Amino acid sequence: MRQETLESSPSSCDLISENMDKQLDLKNIALIGRTFEEYYRMFDLGNLPANENILDVASGVSSFCAEASIKGYNVTASDRIYTSSPLEIEKKCRQDLDEVIKQMPGLVELFTWNFFKDIRSLRAQREKAYKLFIENFKKNKSKTYIPVEYPATDFIDNQFTISLVSHLLFLYEDLINYDLHKKIILELLRITSKEIRIFPLVNLKGKKSSLIGTLLQDKDLGQYQISVKKVNYEFMKNGNEMMIIKH
Numbered sequence: 001m002r003q004e005t006l007e008s009s010p011s012s013c014d015l016i017s018e019n020m021d022k023q024l025d026l027k028n029i030a031l032i033g034r035t036f037e038e039y040y041r042m043f044d045l046g047n048l049p050a051n052e053n054i055l056d057v058a059s060g061v062s063s064f065c066a067e068a069s070i071k072g073y074n075v076t077a078s079d080r081i082y083t084s085s086p087l088e089i090e091k092k093c094r095q096d097l098d099e100v101i102k103q104m105p106g107l108v109e110l111f112t113w114n115f116f117k118d119i120r121s122l123r124a125q126r127e128k129a130y131k132l133f134i135e136n137f138k139k140n141k142s143k144t145y146i147p148v149e150y151p152a153t154d155f156i157d158n159q160f161t162i163s164l165v166s167h168l169l170f171l172y173e174d175l176i177n178y179d180l181h182k183k184i185i186l187e188l189l190r191i192t193s194k195e196i197r198i199f200p201l202v203n204l205k206g207k208k209s210s211l212i213g214t215l216l217q218d219k220d221l222g223q224y225q226i227s228v229k230k231v232n233y234e235f236m237k238n239g240n241e242m243m244i245i246k247h
């Protein structure tokens, strides 16, 4: 995976229209965050017992951890950006959000506009997410926001019961190869006692990731139960399924 720092990385989103076939083409992994309500739908959290010990993997500027904690969930957030200051993170995610929103008018047909009515509402939700995140990050930085560069972690075996991976694996298959997907998943299986949930299963073109077939055939993962479940969330067209990997 391409390494980047907050200071030196180019704008994270370059959205390119290719011929008649428009597609979302992110040059780097975007610093864009989702809200609790999106996580709740993406990961079908209605069926989770309240006492789960949840790891949010590559949580970035999502407000899931902040909002979930208020609702009584036990969540640890983890991302490589958590070595940076709140000011540095806010600056970078504002740039990324501005860039994405600037490009959206040319890409509207890649998305379904039910959860978000329009681009203005998308922007409002993304701003809400990062503002709630920054506020909570300032207060709880050392307690609930753990700097991690996956696949390596310092977490102990079975430290968490459930791990949630939103908008990292499969989506960025052009930037993260299969070997790294596998290493991240195996590490999550080491530190998670029950199951891993991954959303979405599509790549940036809105097509089912080709890495899913490879993963299902992988003998090193043969001992785990892998299933796919349709969920009540679809922003990127066809992105309405999560993968569950169980011990």
Ligand SMILES: C[S@@+](CC[C@H](N)C(=O)[O-])C[C@H]1O[C@@H](n2cnc3c(N)ncnc32)[C@H](O)[C@@H]1O
Pocket: 001, 029, 030, 031, 032, 033, 034, 035, 057, 058, 059, 060, 061, 062, 078, 079, 080, 081, 148, 149, 150, 151, 165, 166, 167, 168
């Ligand atoms: C598109 S954001 C998703 C954030 C959040 N999960 C959400 O859905 O709102 C991707 C995040 O992955 C993080 N990231 C990418 N590669 C990583 C790695 N190897 N280890 C830790 N975090 C990583 C980035 O810093 C970024 O915050």
